[in-house]
Amino acid sequence: MSGPNGGKVLLVAGLVGIVAVACSFGQEVAIKALADASVSDYSRTSMFGDRESLSVRRHDSQNQHDKAYLCFSLKDLPAGEVAEAKLKLRVTGAVQWQNYPVTINVHGIIDNKDWDPAVIPEATLNGNNAPRNGIANDFTDAGQTAENTVRVIGAAKFKSDELPKVVEVDVTDYIMWARGENEEYSKFAESDRDGIVTFLLNQPWPNGAGATVNSKEATGEDAFPPTLVVTVVQ
Numbered sequence: 001m002s003g004p005n006g007g008k009v010l011l012v013a014g015l016v017g018i019v020a021v022a023c024s025f026g027q028e029v030a031i032k033a034l035a036d037a038s039v040s041d042y043s044r045t046s047m048f049g050d051r052e053s054l055s056v057r058r059h060d061s062q063n064q065h066d067k068a069y070l071c072f073s074l075k076d077l078p079a080g081e082v083a084e085a086k087l088k089l090r091v092t093g094a095v096q097w098q099n100y101p102v103t104i105n106v107h108g109i110i111d112n113k114d115w116d117p118a119v120i121p122e123a124t125l126n127g128n129n130a131p132r133n134g135i136a137n138d139f140t141d142a143g144q145t146a147e148n149t150v151r152v153i154g155a156a157k158f159k160s161d162e163l164p165k166v167v168e169v170d171v172t173d174y175i176m177w178a179r180g181e182n183e184e185y186s187k188f189a190e191s192d193r194d195g196i197v198t199f200l201l202n203q204p205w206p207n208g209a210g211a212t213v214n215s216k217e218a219t220g221e222d223a224f225p226p227t228l229v230v231t232v233v234q
């Protein structure tokens with residue numbers, strides 16, 4: 001029979017055991033993009049899905065804005081809980097304004113009206129059929145809360161003289177939501193219905209600045225396709 005003190009010792013030992021087991025089974029999985037394509041407000045019927053790069057740029061005049069869409073399938077992730085998820089992008093070039101870093105904002109669609117490349121293959125994605133592509137530069141209903149259908153996840157910032165380099169954005173909360181582990185993240189749905197998540201890339205400010213990112217079609221020794229790195233704990 002254990003007294004109160006004995007009970008505490010047992011509880012601490014139990015917690016340490018759980019942490020040790022969790023760490024020993026943590027598994028990191030790198031997922032390459034299933035589909036990726038830029039769209040442009042400059043020419044909303046043009047298609048760029050087979051290009052080796054993605055353009056994320058705000059041109060000098062309004063309504064000449066390039067954004068990028070990326071899909072990743074979560075279907076091959078092992079069972080368990082998501083501990084961490086990072087979106088990694090290789091930025092090869094940028095145009096910056098004065099000495100301000102270039103920003104790529106990463107968004108996620110959280111109401112299951114996201115891009116399904118089985119319905120719209122990347123070769124046919126354009127400014128008119130891309131999901132949530134607003135007319136006036138930004139995405140339709142983008143914001144930072146569970147009430148927005150396009151949720152701002154995070155941002156990568158860099159200067160043009162640092163390039164090329166791989167940047168990463170923490171997307172843990174979004175991937176947890178997609179897997180049904182973070183229901184509060186969206187007021188529209190408890191998870192991503194088809195297990196294919198969509199990231200939208202946008203350069204928010206200023207006009208004239210932007211960046212070029214390797215697509216999954218990039219070739220060459222240093223080519224690094226858009227990659228989602230997920231750590232799952234069993």
Ligand SMILES: [Ca+2]
Pocket residue numbers: 035036037048049050051122215216217
């Ligand atoms: Ca592509």
Ligand SMILES: [Ca+2]
Pocket residue numbers: 112114115192193194195196197198
């Ligand atoms: Ca989906």
